[in-house]
Amino acid sequence: MPRLETVAGYPMLTLSWTRQASEGDLHHLFAYRFSDPADVTATAPIYRRLFAHLVLDELPDTTLPEVLDHLSDAWVFHQPIASEVQSQPRVLRGKVTRRYERPTYSIDEE
Numbered sequence: 039m040p041r042l043e044t045v046a047g048y049p050m051l052t053l054s055w056t057r058q059a060s061e062g063d064l065h066h067l068f069a070y071r072f073s074d075p076a077d078v079t080a081t082a083p084i085y086r087r088l089f090a091h092l093v094l095d096e097l098p099d100t101t102l103p104e105v106l107d108h109l110s111d112a113w114v115f116h117q118p119i120a121s122e123v124q125s126q127p128r129v130l131r132g133k134v135t136r137r138y139e140r141p142t143y144s145i146d147e148e
């Protein structure tokens with residue numbers, strides 16, 4: 039049964055389930071913290087992820103290598119390209135050794 043709790047002032051939806059496997063019991067916990075404490079009805083974004091977790095849990099072990107290949111391909115495809123990644127400017131520390139004054143030049147215009 040889904041549970042709706044409040045954690046640090048934000049509503050959190052949690053679901054947990056257990057599935058028996060040949061190696062032992064698999065225990066799952068799915069938790070979603072709402073970004074807006076006033077809007078607890080905005081669960082639409084999590085339905086697909088929750089469904090993906092449930093489907094993955096029900097797949098036989100023999101299908102997992104194929105599923106992981108497809109997931110890795112999708113993950114690589116949807117990574118931001120290097121120009122989209124914001125790099126932080128490099129900060130170099132310097133040491134002032136002596137003062138330098140630029141000489142003045144006069145320019146003659148004809």
